[in-house]
Amino acid sequence: MLEDALAKKLQLSFSSDRNPYLDPILVGGMQPDGMDLQSTVMQSSRIFWYQLHEARFDISEMSISSYLISLARGDDTWVGLPIFHSHHFFHTWSIIRTDAGIERPEDLKGKRMGVMEYQMTAAVWMRGALLHEFGVAPEDMEWWMERTEQSSHGGATGFKAPPGVKLNRIPEDTNIGVMMSEGQLDAAVFYHRDPASVDRSRIDLMSRPDIRHLFPDAATESERYYQSTGLHPVNHCIVVRRSLLEKHPWIALNVFRTFRAAKDDVVAQGRQLMEPYFQTGAFPSDRRSAVAADPLPYGVKANQKLLETVTQYVYEQGLTARKVEVEEMFAPSTLGL
Incomplete structure (x- = not known):
């Protein structure tokens, strides 16, 4: 039966x-x-x-x-x-080096920003918040992407760097975690070190004194953003x-x-x-x-x-x-x- x-x-x-x-x-x-x-x-x-x-x-x-x-x-x-x-309020996930001269979102202009995948939705929301809330455009930063053509979602969707965006590929023998810890990046969209993911970073960055979130009080910024935009991304x-x-x-x-x-x-x-x-x-x-x-x-x-x-x-x-x-x-x- x-x-x-x-x-x-x-x-x-x-x-x-x-x-x-x-x-x-x-x-x-x-x-x-x-x-x-x-x-x-x-x-x-x-x-x-x-x-x-x-x-x-x-x-x-x-x-x-x-x-x-x-x-x-x-x-x-x-x-x-x-x-x-x-x-999630994705822009509150962003991390920075404390010695990079970044005290507020506007200070990201001219900085080196790490991202696992440029087209990922969390990064889309983060860039949208930076532009529309703080006046920082994607073209204002230098981007470093960790995923290779083979491991990326963009490899299936024909991703190419948008016009005006300076995008570099992170060499396969390193990753966002290493580059952040060694001062080769100033910031990252967010940091992910799940061994089950397609990403390579494994260092525990958030235990380091020279790394912190862009928004130290994420709850306050999340509430401010929601009250300003009515959006819960x-x-x-x-x-x-x-x-x-x-x-x-x-x-x-x-x-x-x-x-x-x-x-x-x-x-x-x-x-x-x-x-x-x-x-x-x-x-x-x-x-x-x-x-x-x-x-x-x-x-x-x-x-x-x-x-x-x-x-x-x-x-x-x-x-x-x-x-x-x-x-x-x-x-x-x-x-x-």
């Missing part, structure tokens, strides 16, 4: 990095109606490489910037779903193989509803865990309404400004020859969500 039931369901491969909002699906067994997702947990940079180079999985997490670049180039392998499980979405969706268009809504239900379950558990703090007065009772709100909604409508901004940033930074419209990004059945 079980074998018969499974045979009637679509057997699909799915991959994403670990994320609390996706865990009910990745490890909790939650499944969309009509599908049996075979989940593979993988570091996100590797997922993107496999999807952009090989289209390995039917459904996966995807870099928004690389997806936009692919669409602008006419690659229609993937269709997006408005599932946004990864939000997102870097990943979920994509489905287009050929699969054309054959089974119902997949889009079924996946969206299941992923939204997974997030709602996690949020509800979080609120339940917070209840003793409200009951005992540790948290003010007038904050209940704030906790009841959803700061990370899924769907196109609730994220329209965010999506318009990231598509504009990718275009104005020279990563696409045209501005991709938000309506191009997502399955038609999800545009009204």
